[in-house]
Amino acid sequence: MAELQHTRLHAGLYALAALLLVVQAAWFYLVGDYDRILLPALLAPLLITAALMRLGQPETARLSAYLVLVCGYLLVAMELPAQSSLAPFWLGLPPVLTLLLLPLGPAMLLNLTLTPLWLLLGENLLDLDLALGYLSLVMVAGLAPWEILHQRSLLQATDPLDEECDAIRRSALHDRLHSECERAELLHQRLAVLVIHLPQLEMAGEQFGPGARRALLGSLCDTVARCSRDHDLLGREGDADFWLVLPDTSESGALLVRQRLEEALHRAVLLDTGPVETRLTDCHLRHGESPGHFMQRLQATVQRQVNG
Structure with a gap:
């Protein structure tokens, strides 16, 4: 605007x-x-x-x-x-x-x-x-x-928020995820991350302009905010890739969040692009796994989503 x-x-x-x-x-x-x-x-x-x-x-x-x-x-x-x-x-x-x-x-x-x-x-x-x-x-x-x-x-150096949407930027996301991994290991809690890919984002920008691109990003961030808890954290890993960090969340809890998000995003219909299409995958921190190895697994999941 x-x-x-x-x-x-x-x-x-x-x-x-x-x-x-x-x-x-x-x-x-x-x-x-x-x-x-x-x-x-x-x-x-x-x-x-x-x-x-x-x-x-x-x-x-x-x-x-x-x-x-x-x-x-x-x-x-x-x-x-x-x-x-x-x-x-x-x-x-x-x-x-x-x-x-x-x-x-x-x-x-x-x-x-x-x-x-x-x-x-x-x-x-x-x-x-x-x-x-x-x-x-x-x-x-x-x-x-x-x-x-x-x-x-x-x-830009101090603001953790992304320039285009309400998710935090990549560097801040990695710092927060690293801290959450250490916190989960210290307190013996579970940690889940929901990997979200927006395949329509590039097409929306090329065919309908930056307005449609911003609308698509805004719809995703607003839907995630409605369907997640206050202490859950949405970060932007790549141009069309997001990580939703779910502290103290079990596998069944992450699956419920994933299903709730998929249903809410499917109901979101935009003027230019139609229903919002997403690819969601839930990943979980393993016992004794280092933050670096966990991030590598998340990035590999992102690559699989991009390749379809």
Whole structure:
């Protein structure tokens, strides 16, 4: 949902920029400045095209960003030499626009590469202080996206939850399972793991897009949460493979959970993919078995499920 809102926001901003260019072209016409009408009149349809491309697949979304960037560069190249009072605004627009539309690394490289071009276009309007201000803006503006990437990497390193669903990620799953194995051995308790495979997941993403993929993952996680206990743990082992860790659970208890899950998932019907198909296998920790060997058995079970 957040990704969809982000996509619509970008498309709306591109469309708003196109509207502003239409207004600018109309203003030039009203004031009789006919020589400056052509460029905004040509750029407006390009921005509308970029807005439509932003709503498409990820490949077209990337192309839309480059298209908007080219339109912005052309507009700045036209306006910068003619603006004396607004030179700082037009000079500062390219680096900020580049950082908003491109990843941090390519954006910084492009900003530094194009610095001589913008300074050359505005050479009649610039002084040393303004040129130094431009270079400072290029460097300082890059700090904000850098800090965002830094905080995101810290969050990903510390957040145990998977990025696409409510299951915990693979590294956290292995750590928790290792602890549960040691706990079961120490307290002489039983430990079961339900191995779940979603064969529809890859097809859902390829044929119906990321929305259907997220819906399928969400349906699985919600159903598991309803059919399991509070201290049971669902983790994502692979793209379409999940482990449901069942502490202090006997073979008969694990079988009951498996049957309950199979029935609940079969009743779950999604708009794009239909009934949710799963392959479930229950595995049990053997007496004296090491956590590493148990995980190897679980991974071998996953491979058998993937191979059908």
